[in-house]
Amino acid sequence: MAVKVYGIKNCNTMKKAFDFLQEKGVDYEFFDYKKQKPSKELLESFLTKTDLDSLINRKGMTFRKLDDQTKESLNDASKAIALLIDHSSMIKRPVIVYPNGALTLGFDPEAISEQLA
Numbered sequence: 001m002a003v004k005v006y007g008i009k010n011c012n013t014m015k016k017a018f019d020f021l022q023e024k025g026v027d028y029e030f031f032d033y034k035k036q037k038p039s040k041e042l043l044e045s046f047l048t049k050t051d052l053d054s055l056i057n058r059k060g061m062t063f064r065k066l067d068d069q070t071k072e073s074l075n076d077a078s079k080a081i082a083l084l085i086d087h088s089s090m091i092k093r094p095v096i097v098y099p100n101g102a103l104t105l106g107f108d109p110e111a112i113s114e115q116l117a
Contacts, residue, residue, distance in 0.1 A: 003027070
């Protein structure tokens with residue numbers, strides 16, 4: 001079973017992750033949020049392995065452009081999931097799911113290598 005990588009193809013962080021996985025010879029399946037929105041079930045499965053705050057990319061432009069009320073709604077999981085489906089660029093990238101079910105968020109070569117070992 002291959003590693004599953006979720007994100008946005010044109011993101012610089014994603015490009016680093018792709019290069020890293022290719023250098024390591026890792027087979028992966030890529031899911032581009034711009035071509036297919038993440039489903040509620042997918043996001044809920046991520047949240048069984050990480051917390052909501054870690055999943056949200058608060059450094060990106062999409063988040064920064066939100067009004068304060070919308071940002072506040074991100075503290076409620078059901079509201080946050082709906083918002084992340086519509087604004088998938090607010091999901092930290094990449095989300096990598098490994099064959100053992102583990103998950104890593106963001107490009108962290110050490111954490112990725114640890115999961116691949």
